[in-house]
Amino acid sequence: xxxxPAATAAVFVVTAIPSLLQFALPSLETSLRRxxxxxxxxxxxxxxTSILVQGGGPVGAAFNLASLLVLGAVAExxxxxxxxxxxxxxxxxxxxxxxxxxxxxxAGNSIGVCGLAGGLTVAFTLGRADRFAASLAACYVVxxxxxxxxxxxxxxxxxVVGAAGVQLVVHRDRLPRAVFPAIVLxxxxxxxxxxxxxxxxxxxxxxxxxxxxxxxxx
Numbered sequence: 425x426x427x428x429p430a431a432t433a434a435v436f437v438v439t440a441i442p443s444l445l446q447f448a449l450p451s452l453e454t455s456l457r458r459x460x461x462x463x464x465x466x467x468x469x470x471x472x473t474s475i476l477v478q479g480g481g482p483v484g485a486a487f488n489l490a491s492l493l494v495l496g497a498v499a500e501x502x503x504x505x506x507x508x509x510x511x512x513x514x515x516x517x518x519x520x521x522x523x524x525x526x527x528x529x530x531a532g533n534s535i536g537v538c539g540l541a542g543g544l545t546v547a548f549t550l551g552r553a554d555r556f557a558a559s560l561a562a563c564y565v566v567x568x569x570x571x572x573x574x575x576x577x578x579x580x581x582x583x584v585v586g587a588a589g590v591q592l593v594v595h596r597d598r599l600p601r602a603v604f605p606a607i608v609l610x611x612x613x614x615x616x617x618x619x620x621x622x623x624x625x626x627x628x629x630x631x632x633x634x635x636x637x638x639x640x641x642x
Contacts, residue, residue: 431505432496435512439492439533442476443485453477457531460524471520479531491537491564498560499540502553507543507636511629515539518628522621534568538612538622539629541565545608546633548601558604559596563589565611568622572615 446452458474459467478485500508519535541561548558563586570585592599592607608626615623 429497429500431508432500443478446477459529460527474531475533477531488534498557499544502547502557511539511543511632512536514632515625515629519621519625522624535625538625542626542629543633545605546630555596559593562592562604562607565608
């Protein structure tokens, strides 16, 4: 029998409690979110607490928590709990650095999930993850790209792009293996080039997985 995804479950619970509590206590999100000005004034702990609350309202919170649970469980099966945590934290760290540099006041655990998507992509390239895991990571980053559209068009774009991403999962066995890592890498670079903190988060998770794979082969 497979071991239960302990790392995923633990991080999910630690994240879900304040993420849900913030809707009863609105000041909680404000107190914990990433705020570059306050961080510069010494509130450095916001770099950690801002991934425990959500800045995208109920819909954003639901998406982030569901992504953590689903993609997290799949990633932990491929990476193992230690590598899972390393990729999650690497993605979160890269995203926080980018968000702070760009002056973005926000919150959310999506940057950690991006790290898992990047880590899964490297694991798949090395033959340590299956097509389902790789296609799920590709689907996730494609949905993030849909969020780049401005204004009211973001919802429509996310739905349309998300539907296209789902096709990657449904038809994963018909697609060349190179499609999945190519999509994740391209999305990560595109997001980074467009000053979206999710791009560095994806690349940070991939870099961490690559470093760990290299260290493990010695």
